[in-house]
Amino acid sequence: MRILAMADIHGNRGIYERIPVLARQHRVDVIVLAGDLLGAEEGFASIEDAQRADGAVVVELLERASLPVIYIMGNDDMVELAPATHNLHSVHGIRLEFGGFNFVGYQYALPFMGGVYEKPEEEIAADLEGMRKLVDSRTILVTHSPAYGILDYSEIAGESVGSRSIRIFVDGCAPLVHVHGHIHAAYGQDGKTFNVASGGRILRGAILDLTTGEHELFREQTITS
Numbered sequence: 001m002r003i004l005a006m007a008d009i010h011g012n013r014g015i016y017e018r019i020p021v022l023a024r025q026h027r028v029d030v031i032v033l034a035g036d037l038l039g040a041e042e043g044f045a046s047i048e049d050a051q052r053a054d055g056a057v058v059v060e061l062l063e064r065a066s067l068p069v070i071y072i073m074g075n076d077d078m079v080e081l082a083p084a085t086h087n088l089h090s091v092h093g094i095r096l097e098f099g100g101f102n103f104v105g106y107q108y109a110l111p112f113m114g115g116v117y118e119k120p121e122e123e124i125a126a127d128l129e130g131m132r133k134l135v136d137s138r139t140i141l142v143t144h145s146p147a148y149g150i151l152d153y154s155e156i157a158g159e160s161v162g163s164r165s166i167r168i169f170v171d172g173c174a175p176l177v178h179v180h181g182h183i184h185a186a187y188g189q190d191g192k193t194f195n196v197a198s199g200g201r202i203l204r205g206a207i208l209d210l211t212t213g214e215h216e217l218f219r220e221q222t223i224t225s
Contacts (some may be wrong), residue, residue, distance in 0.1 A: 001091060001208045003140070005032040007010025007181025011039020011054045012068035013061070018203055018220070020065035026216075028208045030098055031067055034181045034196060035107055035117075035144030037081060051079045059083060068098060072107035074144040074181065075115040091129070091142060092185065095134040101210050104134045109145035109182055110163055114200040117144070125165035132176070135173035140210070143180045147171075151186040151195035189217060 004023050009015050023031055037058060040050035059081065062069050069088045073080060081088065089096055091105030106128065108119040119127070135141060145163045147170045148151035152162030161183065170178050170193075177192050184199035189206070194215070196205045203220040 001101055002026065002028045003030045003032050003208050003210065004028040004205060005034065005179045005194060005196045005207035005208060006198055007034035007144070007179075007195075008036040008074065008184060008199055010036055010198075010223050011041075011051075011058065012198070012200055013057065015198060015203050016058055016061040018183065022205075022218075023065045023067055029067065029105075030208065031062070031065060031069045032103070032140065032142055032179055034071065034142050034179050035109075036076045036181060036200075037073065038069065038077050038079070040078075048078050051077065052082070054139035055079065055081050055087075059088065065085060070096065070098075070103045070105070070140075070142065070200070072105040072142055072144060072205065073117050073120050074107065075109040075112055078116055082158050087129040087160040093131065095139075099142060099210075100147075101133075101138050102136070103140045103142060104131065104175070105142040106131065106166070107144050110161070119162065120166055124163055125168070128165055132169070132173055134174050135169075137174065137176055139173075139175040139177075141170065141173075141175040141178045143178070145182050146180045146186065147178065147193070147194060150190050150193050151180075151188060153186055154183055155185050176210065178206075179206075189215070
């Protein structure tokens with residue numbers, strides 16, 4: 001089974017329009033989006049209203065792929081995506097089976113911007129403790145935040161900013177693959193971990209063949225909304 005994994009699109013319409021094309025080109029079976037999905041245009045009464053309107057467009061663009069879309073929200077998302085059909089699946093806190101593999105998600109990140117999908121480390125640890133039974137050797141773990149010390153170096157902060165609780169969870173549960181975003185500058189691969197953050201302007205992501213273990217990181221030119 002092949003997946004297309006991306007994150008941190010931040011509502012960029014150009015990137016969303018490319019996703020169905022990439023999915024067809026790479027013959028993927030499932031699309032995985034690891035948070036920070038929505039943007040917020042001006043002219044709305046609140047950021048929540050702006051993101052709800054953006055979310056409706058995002059759903060319509062993703063539906064063009066006619067494939068299952070596995071997603072979680074991110075710390076810059078202020079509202080939940082509202083799927084219009086059965087093709088879009090939030091995996092936050094749950095496990096979904098596809099093609100002999102399973103997807104488990106967790107969307108909260110450490111406090112950063114005061115968003116609704118942020119929690120302190122001790123609350124993240126408590127949440128993840130209750131999810132251990134969901135993860136096995138055929139799990140694609142999808143989080144927004146990176147695990148501490150793996151593809152999480154922030155040039156702005158000048159240090160690693162990933163979650164120590166997520167690191168403990170990943171080390172202890174040993175999923176097949178860990179996909180995340182959040183830290184734009186740390187895009188790339190480290191072993192079985194893939195940071196697939198686009199950063200809102202540059203189309204980046206990964207193609208993963210879960211059956212063979214082969215993978216491909218891709219990057220296209222800057223794309224405007």
